[in-house]
């Protein structure tokens with residue numbers, strides 16, 4: 030099975046959550062390093 034995951038571009042953590050930033054659009058927040066931004070690394074991982 031392949032599952033699609035999003036990873037933080039700064040620290041590589043998968044502990045990234047989506048935050049709707051209103052006028053700013055979609056922003057992701059990393060709970061591990063505090064990264065905030067529109068970009069994440071999207072990856073297909075085999076379970």
Ligand SMILES: [Zn+2]
Pocket residue numbers: 037038039040041042059060061062063064
């Ligand atoms: Zn991070």
